[in-house]
């Protein structure tokens with residue numbers, strides 16, 4: 001098989017044009033082509049009047065060797081790589097202690113799945129509930145303002161990405177094609193097949209719920225165990241004869257203790273109490289940069305028109321997304337980077353708090369992405385130096401988050417409404433008194449106010465600087481009626497639970513495998529899932545004493 005990349009065809013090309021384009025590109029007669037499959041399909045919308053589809057294709061030819069020789073210097077004509085998944089180890093017949101996975105978000109799910117597929121029968125512990133019950137609890141906040149601290153957008157089966165847009169792309173380096181393994185398992189669990197080939201796949205909330213249940217079933221069928229309502233409150237760490245600290249067991253909220261020498265820590269970025277416990281137990285933690293800002297909402301039609309021009313609404317293109325960055329490093333500028341994050345075309349803004357008395361926003365959508373508004377976070381990068389007014393040490397970023405989330409709760413009126421403002425008023429520095437054409441989608445509701453008090457002054461200044469510049473790239477971005485809702489404080493983990501590069505174990509606690517977004521090693525569903533696979537492999541190698549793959 002031969003892989004042909006960067007083959008461009010017009011947006012409305014007929015299906016049969018693909019074979020013709022392959023033959024023309026490779027200068028071959030029709031008889032030379034046995035078949036082909038689309039590996040990836042993206043689009044190039046830089047020329048709005050002439051949007052092109054861009055294909056990566058796996059092509060089967062009568063004589064591949066001679067074509068590869070003829071195109072030896074062409075990086076777009078290469079042998080198809082092996083993207084199949086190959087396990088690194090097999091569990092021994094007798095396993096003294098089963099590995100434990102803390103957290104059943106994308107990272108924990110894939111860590112558990114891979115361990116189960118290799119025969120290690122992991123025990124998964126999640127503080128939240130199974131996904132159907134969790135869905136009810138989450139809606140209880142959105143509909144009735146009742147927050148369930150252990151069962152919400154952040155905690156419970158499926159993790160933080162369950163009520164999301166389900167975007168499945170990432171820019172991580174992935175030499176072993178683990179991302180492909182993730183997508184393949186998602187399709188087995190009920191995701192649409194197209195996620196295997198479209199360049200920016202997404203699943204949407206509705207399907208994610210069923211997929212997560214199906215993946216739970218697969219892990220259980222392979223001998224894994226998944227326990228909900230099981231918050232890990234402590235670790236037992238001993239200094240062994242080798243002079244090193246080793247994890248020996250985990251203690252649960254109900255007081256019970258589970259013995260294991262191999263514990264995957266995949267707790268997500270909102271497990272603040274767990275980070276406090278790890279710090280108290282002497283596990284190496286570091287403060288890490290993250291970003292803060294607001295959600296912005298526009299009519300989806302404004303974004304579609306700006307991105308796709310006359311092709312707006314084309315079924316292959318779907319609802320348009322965007323990615324915007326402003327570095328603020330020119331003379332006279334803020335010196336801060338501001339960027340769009342977690343853009344949800346045709347979606348809604350959601351209440352994503354996990355602690356009582358705090359407000360935090362995020363975004364989600366359904367597979368169809370057909371809600372009226374587009375939303376994205378517009379956030380300003382901050383570093384550990386910015387955390388100083390809120391505390392010191394590795395947990396100071398959490399103190400900053402808590403401060404501004406509590407403040408947002410108060411600004412919203414103290415009933416889980418979020419503070420909001422029209423963009424025009426935000427830029428003019430006056431409170432909003434009434435809504436315009438863009439109705440905010442955040443549930444349970446938005447309280448109009450002046451957001452300039454909702455975040456530190458440097459972040460407000462940087463966002464004010466960036467919005468008009470973004471309007472030059474997407475006409476209408478700084479429109480008066482666009483809505484800002486806040487605060488967006490959980491863009492990534494405020495801590496890193498640092499691990500060794502080679503064996504993925506905590507810097508100072510053997511047997512503890514920090515993983516996924518909470519540990520600071522992923523950002524998003526796909527990268528968290530890929531990290532889960534890497535860590536599962538590291539656990540398998542540690543248990544069996546095998547060598548890592550080359």
Ligand code: FAD
Pocket residue numbers: 102103104105106107108125126127128153154155156157158159160161162163164165166167168169230231232233266267268269270271274342350352362363364515516517518522523524525526528529
């Ligand atoms: P998490 O998904 O956070 O999972 C951690 C799990 O650990 C949770 O289930 C929690 O209950 C459990 N846990 C925590 N502490 C303990 C403890 N002490 N004991 C036991 N269990 C514990 N990313 C994308 O790529 N695309 C998107 O479209 C997208 N949209 C999002 C929308 C929303 C509303 C949110 C909140 C996030 C979104 N994200 C999205 C981000 C994505 O969800 C995360 O990057 C991803 O879920 C991180 O995976 P994880 O497994 O590392 O952690």
